[in-house]
Amino acid sequence: xxxxxxxxxxxxxxxxxxxxxxxxxxxxxxxxxxxxxxxxxxxxxxxxxxxxxxxxxxxxxxxxxxxxxxxxxxxxxxxxxxxxxx
Numbered sequence: 001x002x003x004x005x006x007x008x009x010x011x012x013x014x015x016x017x018x019x020x021x022x023x024x025x026x027x028x029x030x031x032x033x034x035x036x037x038x039x040x041x042x043x044x045x046x047x048x049x050x051x052x053x054x055x056x057x058x059x060x061x062x063x064x065x066x067x068x069x070x071x072x073x074x075x076x077x078x079x080x081x082x083x084x085x086x
Contacts, residue, residue: 029074029075031054031072031073031074032070032072032073033071033072033073034069034070034071035069035070035073036067036068036069036070037067037068037069037070038065038066038067038068039065039066039067039068039081040064040065040066041064041066041081041083042064042083043083043084043085044064044083044084045061045066045081045082045083046082046083046084047081047082048079048080048081048082049079049080049082050077050078050079051078051079051080052076052077052078053070053077053078053079054070054072054073054074054075054077055070055071055072055073056070056071056072057069057070057071057077057079059079059081066081
């Protein structure tokens with residue numbers, strides 16, 4: 001399950017996986033390959049920084065959409081998107 005989080009006074013878009021707490025309920029994590037996420041953040045994309053990724057991470061923008069494509073996802077990926085107000 002992925003839930004949106006917005007506890008920051010700045011315009012942010014965050015996704016947080018809530019499938020486990022401090023311990024994982026599974027014995028093994030299987031990687032996901034070629035994962036694509038499209039966001040409509042409500043502003044113009046300025047720049048990005050990949051904070052954590054297990055493989056190649058491409059970020060592109062098209063009109064009001066931001067596309068994040070991961071070559072491989074093992075446990076989690078973190079990407080910081082800097083946006084201008086919309």
